[in-house]
Amino acid sequence: MKTLYVELGERSYPIHIGPGLLRRTDLLQPAIHGRQVMIVTNETIAPLYLESTQQGLAGFEVRSVILPDGEQYKNLDTLNRIFDALLEHRFNRKCTLVALGGGVIGDLAGFAAASYQRGVDFIQIPTTLLAQVDSSVGGKTGVNHRLGKNMIGAFHQPNCVLADTDTLSTLDDRQLAAGLAEIIKYGLIRDADFFNWLEQNMDLLTARDTDALIFAVARSCLNKAEVVAADERESGQRALLNLGHTFGHAIETGMGYGAWLHGEAIATGMLLAAQLSARQGWLEPGEVDRIGHLLARAGLPTRIPGDMSTQQFLDLMAVDKKVMDSGLRLVLLEAIGAAVVTDAFDPEQLRATLDAAHEE
Numbered sequence: 001m002k003t004l005y006v007e008l009g010e011r012s013y014p015i016h017i018g019p020g021l022l023r024r025t026d027l028l029q030p031a032i033h034g035r036q037v038m039i040v041t042n043e044t045i046a047p048l049y050l051e052s053t054q055q056g057l058a059g060f061e062v063r064s065v066i067l068p069d070g071e072q073y074k075n076l077d078t079l080n081r082i083f084d085a086l087l088e089h090r091f092n093r094k095c096t097l098v099a100l101g102g103g104v105i106g107d108l109a110g111f112a113a114a115s116y117q118r119g120v121d122f123i124q125i126p127t128t129l130l131a132q133v134d135s136s137v138g139g140k141t142g143v144n145h146r147l148g149k150n151m152i153g154a155f156h157q158p159n160c161v162l163a164d165t166d167t168l169s170t171l172d173d174r175q176l177a178a179g180l181a182e183i184i185k186y187g188l189i190r191d192a193d194f195f196n197w198l199e200q201n202m203d204l205l206t207a208r209d210t211d212a213l214i215f216a217v218a219r220s221c222l223n224k225a226e227v228v229a230a231d232e233r234e235s236g237q238r239a240l241l242n243l244g245h246t247f248g249h250a251i252e253t254g255m256g257y258g259a260w261l262h263g264e265a266i267a268t269g270m271l272l273a274a275q276l277s278a279r280q281g282w283l284e285p286g287e288v289d290r291i292g293h294l295l296a297r298a299g300l301p302t303r304i305p306g307d308m309s310t311q312q313f314l315d316l317m318a319v320d321k322k323v324m325d326s327g328l329r330l331v332l333l334e335a336i337g338a339a340v341v342t343d344a345f346d347p348e349q350l351r352a353t354l355d356a357a358h359e360e
């Protein structure tokens with residue numbers, strides 16, 4: 001097992017990564033301070049991992065709420081189902097919510113914990129590759145709105161992250177690839193050595209080699225933990241974690257939540273960001289080819305869906321939390337391993353990038 005820390009003073013917390021961690025009561029129980037525990041999960045994950053999670057919580061008053069599965073349920077109505085369960089069971093301010101699942105469950109349970117009785121404890125038990133490398137770490141929680149991704153939410157850090165890499169064995173290939181997109185993101189924004197490693201080891205990752213997966217999860221979490229520790233509430237460098245997301249969120253909203261997986265949309269978005277960076281003369285064209293090739297080897301899409309027009313895309317991109325009074329800001333690349341947040345791109349080059357990237 002590897003343990004990393006998100007260093008946030010009194011609110012610092014560990015990220016435990018490795019096989020067999022669902023059984024490790026010694027890791028889970030010290031992160032719980034009261035008696036009441038609500039496990040938040042969904043109808044796909046519950047039959048797989050709810051019982052073993054409950055077993056690790058013997059001695060507590062444990063309840064669970066099982067939500068419908070899917071990005072289309074990451075909304076205020078589903079959030080309310082968590083509040084219903086908490087109130088029906090008279091959960092008090094010392095309770096702990098346990099998010100058992102992927103990023104959708106983590107974002108919902110985390111936001112419920114941020115707002116129930118003005119804030120209670122929560123623990124992340126991420127069960128997808130994407131959640132283990134990204135969404136369980138850093139305290140961004142929230143839900144989607146019909147008009148925009150993640151538009152309602154709060155920063156609320158977990159007490160602990162328990163990433164049991166054995167849970168990845170039940171994940172299908174499409175979901176594994178979605179996680180690889182966020183892994184590639186760390187290489188692109190700040191870790192060129194990791195990008196090189198990914199080029200050398202992508203075949204091992206897609207073949208689910210255990211050591212390669214554990215290395216990639218840990219290296220990703222290390223990158224994320226460093227960024228979050230330096231800029232918890234995204235007043236500066238944390239925005240780099242949004243590489244590809246202004247484009248990707250437009251695809252997710254435009255196609256209808258759940259049609260494209262978050263990681264798939266972000267993969268396409270990262271290549272678009274690279275292509276625009278090259279049009280601006282900031283990134284070598286050969287680097288764009290390397291990025292496109294690695295994403296394709298991971299099994300990820302890189303073209304804009306044919307039924308979204310460039311204008312629709314631009315309109316959706318304008319609904320983004322990086323938009324300031326001065327307008328749209330994007331994360332663009334100066335090299336593999338070096339990203340910037342900027343509004344100094346030519347809007348015509350953005351339009352041309354989108355025009356050129358549509359599926360045939």
Ligand SMILES: NC(=O)c1ccc[n+]([C@@H]2O[C@H](COP(=O)([O-])OP(=O)(O)OC[C@H]3O[C@@H](n4cnc5c(N)ncnc54)[C@H](O)[C@@H]3O)[C@@H](O)[C@H]2O)c1
Pocket residue numbers: 042044045048069070071074101102103104105107127128129130131134135136137138139140141150167168169170171172175178179261262263
């Ligand atoms: N808070 C953050 O910092 C952050 C970061 C990245 C992404 N996100 C959000 O995370 C969400 C995407 O997360 P995701 O990719 O985990 O999707 P997800 O939560 O929808 O999970 C993907 C699918 O896999 C299933 N599943 C989960 N674990 C499984 C397992 N071990 N075996 C079999 N099936 C399993 C789920 O039920 C679901 O059907 C998006 O809403 C995105 O916006 C948040």
Ligand SMILES: O=C(O)C(=O)C[C@@H](O)[C@H](O)[C@H](O)COP(=O)(O)O
Pocket residue numbers: 134138140149150182234238239241242245321
């Ligand atoms: O943790 C962050 O910061 C990120 O931006 C991580 C992203 O991968 C993640 O998708 C996040 O939810 C996007 O945040 P948003 O603020 O653009 O909604």
Ligand SMILES: [Zn+2]
Pocket residue numbers: 134182245262266
């Ligand atoms: Zn993301």
